[in-house]
Amino acid sequence: MNGPALLPERDTHAIPSLRQNRLIADSRGLGWTDLYLSLTAEQPWSAELQSRPHDCLVYCLNGQALVERRIDGVAEAERALLKPRMFSLIPGDHRSTWSIGGRPDIVLLYLHRRLKDEIAAEWGEAVELLPRLAQFDPLLEQLCVALLAALRERSRFGGAYADQLARTAMFHLAAHHAAASGPPREAALRRTTNTPAAGVRRAIGYLQTCLAEPLAVEALAEVAGSSVPVFVRAFKAHTGLTPYQYLLRERIARAKELLVATRRPVSEIALDTGFATPSHFAAAFQRRVGVTPTAYRADR
Numbered sequence: 001m002n003g004p005a006l007l008p009e010r011d012t013h014a015i016p017s018l019r020q021n022r023l024i025a026d027s028r029g030l031g032w033t034d035l036y037l038s039l040t041a042e043q044p045w046s047a048e049l050q051s052r053p054h055d056c057l058v059y060c061l062n063g064q065a066l067v068e069r070r071i072d073g074v075a076e077a078e079r080a081l082l083k084p085r086m087f088s089l090i091p092g093d094h095r096s097t098w099s100i101g102g103r104p105d106i107v108l109l110y111l112h113r114r115l116k117d118e119i120a121a122e123w124g125e126a127v128e129l130l131p132r133l134a135q136f137d138p139l140l141e142q143l144c145v146a147l148l149a150a151l152r153e154r155s156r157f158g159g160a161y162a163d164q165l166a167r168t169a170m171f172h173l174a175a176h177h178a179a180a181s182g183p184p185r186e187a188a189l190r191r192t193t194n195t196p197a198a199g200v201r202r203a204i205g206y207l208q209t210c211l212a213e214p215l216a217v218e219a220l221a222e223v224a225g226s227s228v229p230v231f232v233r234a235f236k237a238h239t240g241l242t243p244y245q246y247l248l249r250e251r252i253a254r255a256k257e258l259l260v261a262t263r264r265p266v267s268e269i270a271l272d273t274g275f276a277t278p279s280h281f282a283a284a285f286q287r288r289v290g291v292t293p294t295a296y297r298a299d300r
Helices: 113-123 138-152 159-176 183-193 196-209 217-224 228-239 243-261 266-272 278-289 293-298
Strands: 022-026 035-041 045-049 055-062 065-071 075-082 086-090 096-102 105-111
Touching: 022 138, 035 138, 035 159, 055 138, 055 159, 086 138, 105 113, 105 138, 105 159, 113 159, 138 159, 138 217, 159 196, 159 217, 196 217, 196 228, 196 243, 217 228, 217 243, 228 243, 243 266, 243 278, 243 293, 266 278, 266 293, 278 293
Parallel strands: none
Antiparallel strands: 022 035, 035 105, 045 096, 055 086, 055 105, 065 075, 065 096
């Protein structure tokens, strides 16, 4: 049986291929089905972008740029300064005109249309993303950073990891960066985001894919679709642990797997499982397991 179709580069705006720009890396050949990701060192450019079926999240990694844009039928001409950690959106199915003045490093994340269609089917109405320009969003930032790490570690991350992050990104965009169309959508949003058990399951799924990333409880609460106090109570009722205790348990469990299954240095495993320093990892590991990481590996 064939799996879902990939999102091909030809269905993007080919911004990295503009003469001025330089492609640093992209997700071709990785088997990611729900997204296409690229990292590009951009130079000043201007172009009219034709409509594409997939929405594009633009994330500024380094540098800054003065952005002028107009989206046909959606937004009048706008101008903003795009700084590091800010994001913008290129909505699918709309032609747009862009002028970029600056030399930023830009992550372009194209999310497959079927992700939005699945949410629309669940909610019972179309989802239309808003044309955001030069805004901050902590969760979208974490998702982009995690996908960029997966892109750089090409041989170590499977497609399921990236696809899960893409689904989380689209759900967050639909919930927080889309045009509301009245009570039906509000009711659907309550059903899909504010059910405590469902929200905790989503947060756990997101947490499992981001063990190596710095995670804030506010970001997990956003994934769950609830306030921080409600989320923390629901999480502890569901798991018996606080979010931090659960995260630490899962990081230690992942570290144990890597210590046994690989010969990678302990210092590298520490960083790859989300610990700030090898000494922090060693202390946390010994408190929970009773031996140091090195002793644990030697006994297996």
